[in-house]
Amino acid sequence: MGADRVGSGRGRVGRTGAYAVCGAVLLAGCASMPDSGDLRGVESTARQDTQVRVFAMPPHENASPSEIVQGFLEALTSDDTNYETARKYLTTAAGHTWRPELSTTVLEDAPETNAEPVGSREEGEEFVFSMSGSKVATVDAQQSYVPVTGAYSRPVHLTKNHEDGQWRIDALPQGVVMGKSDFQRNYMSVNKYFFASDAEAGQSPQPAAVADPVYVRRRVEPMTQMVRSVLKGPTKWLGPVVRSSFPTGTALQAEGDALAPDDQNKLTVPLNARAARVGQGRCEEMAAQVLFTLQNLTPAVDEVELRSGGKQLCSLTEGSHADAVAALTSAQEPDYLYFVDGDHRLVRLSAGSGDTKAEPAPGALGEGEKALRTVAVSRDEHTAAGVRLDGKALYVGALVSGGSLGDPVLRSEGKTEENRLTAPSWDVRGDLWVADRDPANPRLLLLEKGAGEPVEVETSGLDGRVRAVRVAADGVRIALVVEKDSRRSLLIGRIERGGKTDGRPTVTVRELRSATPELEEVTAMSWAGDSRLVVVGREEGGVQQMRYVQSDGSAPEEQAPTALPGVEEIAACQDDQTPLVANSEDGIVRLPAGAQWRKVTEGTAPVYPG
Structure with missing residues (x-):
């Protein structure tokens, strides 16, 4: 889903509801994969309706190394909030050190896997698979998309647990990797908004709003993802020419809570103490950043209220109120x-x-x-x-x-x-x-x-x-x-x-x-x-x-x-x-x-x- 969309009316941010959940699909992790020899791909998940959530299956008892790797790669394309199922294919130590949010590598097709046995094949206690393919793009830790080309090849190391005899991945690359079709199903592009740091919008006193496109997981609390992304600031590429009105260190008051608008299409955003002392004008600019961003994501937000320490800081509604705070060029x-x-x-x-x-x-x-x-x-x-x-x-x-x-x-x-x-x-x-x-x-x-x-x-x-x-x-x-x-x-x-x-x-x-x-x-x-x-x-x-x-x-x-x-x-x-x-x-x-x-x-x- 592109960051610029057909809008619900003239003069506002184009937006489309993209996060409703209507059902679930399980990734069973049962396609075949060789343990050695020739190259073979883990099939990409068929393109699903964007409203359908996809969940992976955990590893079954006595799964082979090939089944563990295949199940892990399929779990990367599921809609688990924190990749809980994918971590079940890892050892406890690897699960603690693996950071999927660091990057997403997009390949032309699903990763090819080549088994490279260490020692005496599956009868031993170690196994290595290499993941390979042709790179299309990367999405970095700031959720910024960059087209890339060239070959991709990374090893995945497995070991057998001495206590229960189960194979698990104990060494793997940071981030996630998937084919282009799975990326398109799992991620969407959304604009988050900041302000031009050295220019007003023509002759008007309002700051000019600047779109900063990022990719977020389509069905994993995208509204909360986007608010957090705004609070973290602009991407590295755009950062030198824009500013955020949020004070440095501002974050959601409770990181585990998902944000959702009420039945009046009003979203309340509870912030930590870093935002508690901002003035009215600056607070309204902060609210404008959130409002413009979320209206690019969904039609379900007409008003944003910012709070800190249980007290209201400010509130901003779409239309003339928001237009008086910042100039949105698409309006x-x-x-x-x-x-x-x-x-x-x-x-x-x-x-x-x-x-x-x-x-x-x-x-x-x-x-x-x-x-x-x-x-x-x-x-x-x-x-x-x-x-x-x-x-x-x-x-x-x-x-x-x-x-x-x-x-x-x-x-x-x-x-x-x-x-x-x-x-x-x-x-x-x-x-x-x-x-x-x-x-x-x-x-x-x-x-x-x-x-x-x-x-x-x-x-x-x-x-x-x-x-x-x-x-x-x-x-x-x-x-x-x-x-x-x-x-x-x-x-x-x-x-x-x-x-x-x-x-x-x-x-x-x-x-x-x-x-x-x-x-x-x-x-x-x-x-x-x-x-x-x-x-x-x-x-x-x-x-x-x-x-x-x-x-x-x-x-x-x-x-x-x-x-x-x-x-x-x-x-x-x-x-x-x-x-x-x-x-x-x-x-x-x-x-x-x-x-x-x-x-x-x-x-x-x-x-x-x-």
Whole structure:
């Protein structure tokens, strides 16, 4: 289940109930496995209904080493809260030292097991199995997903108990391992929320909420898991650019208690003494973090109350109360869809209607003063930027009638259109981003408030040339299409802003990571939620396709958008109720919810604000 979902209404976090339990399935641990010789896989559990809890069987009397290993691996895919059944396959000492929460290794298929007898096979007192497979991803102790590739191989050592003669595992890798299908059944992606540490939401005083996607076990108290995850703070990758309003050391007052809302959809969260002395404003920010997080998980929470020491600290309800505390970008709806018409002017359509007749945008860019190739509109829809038709110059103008354009704010010296300026992108601070693709001087650039001398952004670790730029609505993440050796990949980076030198800011994009490791060529992309993007591209030897991807490189469960041939540009909005729009071989087309692509009009370069 992806972290960005179709919502129950416009303007709130997308959410789906994902944790109800309707039944149980037992994993019997009875499939065959060789004790020696050839490789053979432990079959992945068949994909079950997500509402069905799965429980494993404990080891039976006089189970063989192969049955112990098989039963243990199957128990890892069950819904035992603390892996109680899996621990029954371990010796007492191993059960005390094994920490399954440290990591989850995801393999393409269920682990292959190869028996490697020590001494005299099962007649002895030791036995070793190796677990192996092809890695797909890892989920670390912070529940952060990272795509990985390469071979996986780890030993599992068994010993025979002298007292009862039973085989048990006494040495094994930390964490858990399972095949991709079991991972998809057992885990779901959920956004937890923090605040941008150095930016407000545009001109408003509220802090900008930032989504931090993590994976939690789907049917093992996910609400409690997510609250604990918020209290522990952001993941390592996002941590340098966000803050939490919870005081360091804040935890649930009673770690063993499961959280659940009452019949009024109110969730009470009892906190330890670390939170007891926070002020009202900070407490409401804390409640907003929990509320936004849980509304991304389930529709069952409309209000969050924080308590400590038996006393109420504060309470926060969804809607205008929460909106006054923090700015959630997925709750912000655009007024217009913008694009370039056949006369190379900036035009617009109402974003919430089925209109097909565009009107010129107010201001010089809509009046046709300069022939445009690509455009971007600020998130408050007060200012627009446009790249000239030849790609050599970038202009910025106010969206007001009679406004003048002036000189370009940036020029490229690239020799061809393809080697000049990319489409620009606005962040939540009102700063403008663009890349110059000139092979002689490739740069990622930032113009504060869309004006002044461009700031060259340091792109730490970037290997390749930027072909496209999109800044997330939260202002702390950026998506780049990067070309290297004829391969175009989608990378997500963290935006870090330092102090100013000679009055100019220091801006760096760090820890770029792939969001589409399996795609060879990314044609177009756009942010489509708090932690989700829509991407057009193709796999090696494949045809063009459109799909959703998570910013951490995982694949959400949402169905991919309906196929559309010849897509050159794609536009999506943080608000997941606003239709996708694309520039295809049929012109500007729109994808309403539950419908097929429909032609809107002729034109190019469609964008929503941002």
